[in-house]
Amino acid sequence: MNMISDPRLHLVVIGNGMAGMRTVEELLKRDGGRYRVTVFGAEPHVNYNRIMLSSVLAGDKTLDEIVINPQSWYDENGVTLISGDPVKSIDRDARTVTSVKGVIVHYDRLLIATGSKPLAPPLPGITLPGVCAFRDIADVDKMLEAARNHKRAVVIGGGLLGLEAAWGLKQRGMAVALVHLMPTLMERQLDVAAGQLLQRDLDKRGISFFTDGQTEEITGTERVESVRLADGRVIPTDLVVLAIGIRPNVDLARAAGLAVNRGIQVGDDMRTSDHDIFSVGECVEHNGQVFGLVAPLWDQAKVCASQLAGDGAAAFASKALATSLKITGVDVFSAGALMAADESDDEITLRDDRRGMYKKLVLRDGKLVGAVLYGDVADGQWYLQLMREKTDVSALRDRLAFGRAFADATGAAAKGPDVAAMADDTQICGCNGVCKGAIVGAIKEKGLTSLAEVRKHTKASASCGQCTGLVEAILAHTTGVTVEKKLAALCECTTAGQDEIRKAIMADGLKSMAAIRRAFAWAKPEGCHKCRPALNYYLLCAWPGEYRDDAASRFVNERLHANIQKDGTYSVVPRMWGGVTTPAELHAIASVAEKFAIPTVKVTGGQRIDLLGVKKEDLPAVWGDLNKAGLVSGHAYAKGLRTVKTCVGSEWCRFGTQDSTGLGIKLEKMCWGSWTPHKVKFAVSGCPRNCAEATIKDMGVVCVEAGYDILVGGNGGIDVRVTDPLVRVTSEDDVLEYAGAFMQLYREEAHYLERSAPWIARVGIAYVKQRLVEDVAGREALCARFLYSQKFAQSDPWAERAEGAKALEFARLPEMADA
Amino acid sequence: MDYEWKNVGPLAAIPRQGARRLCFGQGGRPIAVFRTADDELFALIDECPHRQGPLSEGIIAGKTVTCPLHSWVIDLADGEAQSPDKGSTASLPVKLVNGEVFVGLAAKVAV
Ligand code: SRM
Ligand SMILES: Cc1cc2nc3c(=O)[nH]c(=O)nc-3n(C[C@H](O)[C@H](O)[C@H](O)COP(=O)(O)OP(=O)(O)OC[C@H]3O[C@@H](n4cnc5c(N)ncnc54)[C@H](O)[C@@H]3O)c2cc1C
Ligand code: SF4
Ligand code: FES
Numbered sequence: 001m002n003m004i005s006d007p008r009l010h011l012v013v014i015g016n017g018m019a020g021m022r023t024v025e026e027l028l029k030r031d032g033g034r035y036r037v038t039v040f041g042a043e044p045h046v047n048y049n050r051i052m053l054s055s056v057l058a059g060d061k062t063l064d065e066i067v068i069n070p071q072s073w074y075d076e077n078g079v080t081l082i083s084g085d086p087v088k089s090i091d092r093d094a095r096t097v098t099s100v101k102g103v104i105v106h107y108d109r110l111l112i113a114t115g116s117k118p119l120a121p122p123l124p125g126i127t128l129p130g131v132c133a134f135r136d137i138a139d140v141d142k143m144l145e146a147a148r149n150h151k152r153a154v155v156i157g158g159g160l161l162g163l164e165a166a167w168g169l170k171q172r173g174m175a176v177a178l179v180h181l182m183p184t185l186m187e188r189q190l191d192v193a194a195g196q197l198l199q200r201d202l203d204k205r206g207i208s209f210f211t212d213g214q215t216e217e218i219t220g221t222e223r224v225e226s227v228r229l230a231d232g233r234v235i236p237t238d239l240v241v242l243a244i245g246i247r248p249n250v251d252l253a254r255a256a257g258l259a260v261n262r263g264i265q266v267g268d269d270m271r272t273s274d275h276d277i278f279s280v281g282e283c284v285e286h287n288g289q290v291f292g293l294v295a296p297l298w299d300q301a302k303v304c305a306s307q308l309a310g311d312g313a314a315a316f317a318s319k320a321l322a323t324s325l326k327i328t329g330v331d332v333f334s335a336g337a338l339m340a341a342d343e344s345d346d347e348i349t350l351r352d353d354r355r356g357m358y359k360k361l362v363l364r365d366g367k368l369v370g371a372v373l374y375g376d377v378a379d380g381q382w383y384l385q386l387m388r389e390k391t392d393v394s395a396l397r398d399r400l401a402f403g404r405a406f407a408d409a410t411g412a413a414a415k416g417p418d419v420a421a422m423a424d425d426t427q428i429c430g431c432n433g434v435c436k437g438a439i440v441g442a443i444k445e446k447g448l449t450s451l452a453e454v455r456k457h458t459k460a461s462a463s464c465g466q467c468t469g470l471v472e473a474i475l476a477h478t479t480g481v482t483v484e485k486k487l488a489a490l491c492e493c494t495t496a497g498q499d500e501i502r503k504a505i506m507a508d509g510l511k512s513m514a515a516i517r518r519a520f521a522w523a524k525p526e527g528c529h530k531c532r533p534a535l536n537y538y539l540l541c542a543w544p545g546e547y548r549d550d551a552a553s554r555f556v557n558e559r560l561h562a563n564i565q566k567d568g569t570y571s572v573v574p575r576m577w578g579g580v581t582t583p584a585e586l587h588a589i590a591s592v593a594e595k596f597a598i599p600t601v602k603v604t605g606g607q608r609i610d611l612l613g614v615k616k617e618d619l620p621a622v623w624g625d626l627n628k629a630g631l632v633s634g635h636a637y638a639k640g641l642r643t644v645k646t647c648v649g650s651e652w653c654r655f656g657t658q659d660s661t662g663l664g665i666k667l668e669k670m671c672w673g674s675w676t677p678h679k680v681k682f683a684v685s686g687c688p689r690n691c692a693e694a695t696i697k698d699m700g701v702v703c704v705e706a707g708y709d710i711l712v713g714g715n716g717g718i719d720v721r722v723t724d725p726l727v728r729v730t731s732e733d734d735v736l737e738y739a740g741a742f743m744q745l746y747r748e749e750a751h752y753l754e755r756s757a758p759w760i761a762r763v764g765i766a767y768v769k770q771r772l773v774e775d776v777a778g779r780e781a782l783c784a785r786f787l788y789s790q791k792f793a794q795s796d797p798w799a800e801r802a803e804g805a806k807a808l809e810f811a812r813l814p815e816m817a818d819a
Numbered sequence: 820m821d822y823e824w825k826n827v828g829p830l831a832a833i834p835r836q837g838a839r840r841l842c843f844g845q846g847g848r849p850i851a852v853f854r855t856a857d858d859e860l861f862a863l864i865d866e867c868p869h870r871q872g873p874l875s876e877g878i879i880a881g882k883t884v885t886c887p888l889h890s891w892v893i894d895l896a897d898g899e900a901q902s903p904d905k906g907s908t909a910s911l912p913v914k915l916v917n918g919e920v921f922v923g924l925a926a927k928v929a930v
Contacts, residue, residue: 062870070905452903526836526856529878529885529892552836556876556887564887568873808832812842813852816826816919 008036011308012097012107014087014252016041018050019281019297020113021069026305028077034309037079038105040097043136044084046071051294051431051464053140054326057168063137090256092274109276109308112253112264116246116282116292125218131240134165143241147172150238154178154227156215158185160325162243163198166207167327169241176206177235179213179227181244189323189334193351194358194374201330201356210235248283248290263290268315270304280304286316293321294431294463320387322380322430324466333380336387337362337370345369350401359401366394379403381427381467388427419470419477428470431463436474443478451475490752491530496520498534498751505542513539513550527553534752537639540675541747544789551806557637560809561797562619565612570619572611573636574626575672578646578664578684579607588629592622606643606681608634620810624802632796635672639753641680644668645693649686649703656686658703663732664692667701667739673794674743674786677750677759682739695723698756699742701735704728708735712742712768713760721757724765727773740783741772747786822912822923827852830860830918838875838884840865845911845924851875852913852920853895855882860913861895862922868893868906 011027013020016039024037041047052066074081085099090110098104118133120126130150132142146153147169155166158180170176184195199209214230218240226236248263259265259273263285270278280300282291291297296318306314322335339362340347346363355375361383362370367390371383382404386393393400424437442448442457451472455462461471489495501516510516513535517527527535532553539547557563562570574589589609593601599613614622623633635642644667647653649660664684671682683692684701694700696716700723702709707730711723726742729735745768750759760768772779801810825843833839833854841850851865851874859882865875872888879885882895892901898908912923 072905456903524881526880528880529890532878532880552834552879555878560876564873564876566870566888568871568876808839809834813827813832813839813920814842816828 006036008034009108010106011035011037011109011111012105013037013039013111013113014090014097015039015111015113015115015281015283016043016045016047016081016083017113017115017281018047018068018294019115019301020111021047022298022301023111023113023280023304023308024077024079025069026301027308030305030311031309032077035109037077039074039079039081040085040087040099041081041083042086043138045137046074046081046083048137049463050136051326053134053137054164054168057134057140057143057165058171058328059168060328087252090252090277092256092277095276107276109278111304111308112272112277112279112283113281114249114252114283117249118242119245119247120242121215121244123215123218125220125224126242128218128220128224129222130220130224130238131218131242134161134241134243135246143169143239144172146239147174151175152177152237153239153241154235154237155241155243156227157243157245158182158209158211159188159243159245160186160323162241163202164326165241165243167202167205169239170205170207174239175208177208177210177237179210179215179229179235181212181214183211185209185211186323186325186332186334189338189372190332190374191338191360191372193349193360194332194334194372197356197358197374198325198330198332202327246282246292248285250283253279253283261285261288266316268303268317269307269312270300270316271307278304278308286318289318293323295319295321295433298432298459320384322384324377324380324430324464326464326466331373331375331377333371333373333377335371335380335384336368337364338372339370348397348401361401363393363397366392368393368400376403381430384430385425385427419473428474429458429460429463429467432459434458434460439471439474440478443475448475449479490534491528493517493523493527493531494520501535502538502542502748505538511539511543511547513553537675537677537752541789545792558639560616560619561633561635561637561801562614563637567613569613569615571636572614572619572622572626573604573608573634574631575634575668576608577668578644578661580646580661580665581609585629585631588626588631592625595625596622598622604636604643606636607645608643610636617810617812620802620804620807623798627796627799627802633798638675639678640673640675641668641671641682643681644671645681645683645697647684647686647691649684653686655689656703657705658686658708660684660686660692660701660703663701663703663708663735666732666736670736670790671739671743674747674790675793676743676747677752678755680743680746680756696720697723698746699723699739706730708732710735710738713757713765715755715757717755719757721761724760724768726765726769737779737783738772740786741779742768744782744786744789745771747789748782822925824914824921824923827920827922830854830858830915830920833860833920836879838877838879840873840875841922845909849873849875850911850922852922853879853884855879855895860915860920862911862913863893863895863898864909864911866908867891868898868900868908869904874908 047069049066049068052061055061085101087097088100089098096104096106118135132139153169153174153176155162155178158178166176166178184192185198216230217228218224219226224240226234228234250260250264253264254260264272264279264283266272266279266284266286270280272279281297300316303314303316320336325332348361350359357375360372368386373380422436426436428434428436439458439460448454461468490498516535536550536553551559562572596618598611602610604610644664646661646664650656650658667682680698682699683694683697685692685694686703688702694702696714700711707728709728710726712726714723715721746756827841836856838851838853844850849865851863853861865873867874867886869891872886874884874886876887877884883892885892891904898910900906914921
């Protein structure tokens, strides 16, 4: 080997995990040129986000998504990765490390980042197949394999890891029991009350608990069969996951003669007892403390990198830490003391059982020293900050438990975290220790506009992801003006706004996409996937009957009249007018499902039936069969009218005031088939009990004795919005006229992909009332334009295709014989 | 390299700014042939580098296709995802002979 030619020092890293690679990242940031870096990793993988293994297990993330540094990162930064080959010894005299496969490498500086090992108690049966830990990808693979082929799982250990494992396995369809040695869960992070709330909630979600449970034996012959507890209870199982704790992985360091206690001993400079050997991560012990969460490891990585880069002053100091649990819908936060240590300490508790909310704060000498939150954890990072800064909270004491917004505002509680009012040093991302000021600074300096970019530049929300919402709020707040500006332009091909373009279409008689692009000097001659669907819609709306729809500018769902699914199959949703069906229709749906072996038949949230998993080639035949029974496209794929939800109304219900079902069907028959800026949903309820949920629809009708209340601009989706009342009318015909006029106003004036809720929030309900209620002639004209455009829109796209239209679209390209 | 050229039919069978999937694949993976607005042809393994979405169903603009599942934009020429996304799908050679489209399969099946 000829290494003399390379003047750089050689840094060798043992452990390709979270702390080790973060140190290398930090070093590259500081002084990329000083070292040549070689990394040994025991696992056969690139560096990934271990925290997210829980999400992979639960099916919320894939392995690809949790990679932190792909192979290209190593290549681009000249870092040599030797993976799948653990280091077996360190020779400090020769300054070399030797791997299991026999690779010997000389180092100038060595970094030990070997993490920790799961504790494996000397239980009988622990080596049986079907027993695993929860630490790395190999463990997750074992669990997923068990979930595919077996039914029951036992998790031993009711701490963070054990609970996340239990939840993940439950999500994967296993029957899960959790054995915990102590009477309550997560007893090191939660007080008894919070631990019990947690157990109650998880119990409701179907996990069985065996608390006070001491495991005595794992039994089985070929594979695990059961777990036996000391008190005689026996739990049959096919999988046992051990999650009872971790122990710093110090074997190498100890064998090399470094100072080792519980962990590898390091000073504030992250050096071990050998000046040239550093250590970071869960394998270290600093001032008697060992680590099990990533937040302090990131601080260690920074200090270690600074030291390696020559900054002798960098020093590590541990800070108060917070724990939270990554189980969807279960919010837990804990930091510091769990309860008063003695009488001079002060405890505040707040408990609301109906909301499933619990808070306990511990104060000592006027300062916050502990917080346990359950159910509502929005203020966790604020409490943590008060603890770290040792702020005197005496003046806030009365309001402290109600959260920051309340404590700061002194008046009524603000809704959600107020990012504007937040101090710059408020910690946002606990894992990576990023405060608001750093995020705002990066956004402004580097002109960041997306969450992904903010993550890349600041690491905020890049680890466990729980602060994503806050980071987004800060992004929106900081970029407020520019984001709006960007939204105004249709896409990157043009600087023109949507309203401007629509006006020109009418005023200058622009009738093709090419004409629009020419008129506005589009940057890309063909446009892009964002502007083409929008222009196609604007032209269709402006020139009904004249403009020819451009299939190539339609999203696949609208082009194929079916919704694409994650595996490339499609779903088929026939219309079920007003949610009413007949035995004949149900028969037809049943036979189609059988005939084409359609895997899932599901009742949708919109009162109709979804056939999921239809192969593309089968679509025309499926539609043909449905058509024969009178079933037509439900446009579940379209930016158009989806469902008209109804209740039974006066025909049956003892409270019904009008025929809500009948009116719903009339509305659906009038409005189906039209193209709109975004999807449109209606509902008609027979009385103010509102069983059809009319108050969260684009247009809702609530029947009353005196007539019909028409409501508009509701949405039950991402941002729930309740409708604004538009008008009360007295006849069904009035309702139909208003519906037509409302549809047309929305079609003509909302931006493409803008639901009616944000549209009305933008233009104001007063404007909509003026156009639809006050301007009577205007309303009639709008309705007339709508009905005219419907003449060209109301033909069943399924029928056309079942009869052979665009047949080529559905078949594959055949191989020609004469090849 | 040697290719095994397969005739998959006339150019007219593929819509402009459109694509069609082939009835055979390579190494068990689907192949799609794309036709741009100015009649250039490209062939890719029909699996998005993100989560295997069928690129043949995406919107084609210039020499790119936008995956229908989560809107990654893929370069038709080399199958690379446009930044900030990372990844790529393999591309295959295509040629047009007397109005007939030919796709070249690697004689030795390379993955
Ligand atoms: C099938 C269904 C879920 C179910 O199994 O019940 C469903 C399925 C989908 N919804 Fe939905 N939504 C369904 C009812 C709803 C409802 C409830 C309702 O309509 O009463 C809502 C909230 C109400 C609302 O829209 O205000 C709803 C709010 C959304 C949203 C958020 C819209 C928003 O403005 O915030 C999206 C995303 C979007 O459209 O951009 C969405 C998108 C989707 C998509 C299209 C996602 C996609 O792009 O692939 C799903 C298509 C699956 C498929 O292929 O069938 N879905 N979706 C429901 C179909 C109803 C139907 O019969 O047509
Ligand atoms: C399922 C799960 C969920 C978690 N959730 C959270 C959470 O929500 N929040 C939080 O803060 N923390 C969480 N953690 C803890 C967090 O992942 C760890 O604190 C962190 O990964 C420790 O980093 P590290 O680099 O010290 O160790 P690791 O990331 O374990 O890296 C050590 C690496 O060194 C390798 N190695 C060991 N010996 C050798 C050798 N001789 N030669 C070569 N390589 C070797 C190992 O194989 C490993 O890849 C979680 C952990 C798990 C397992
Ligand atoms: S809520 Fe709607 S969009 Fe989300 S997974 Fe369910 S069906 Fe799909
Ligand atoms: S599968 Fe293509 S973008 Fe997700």
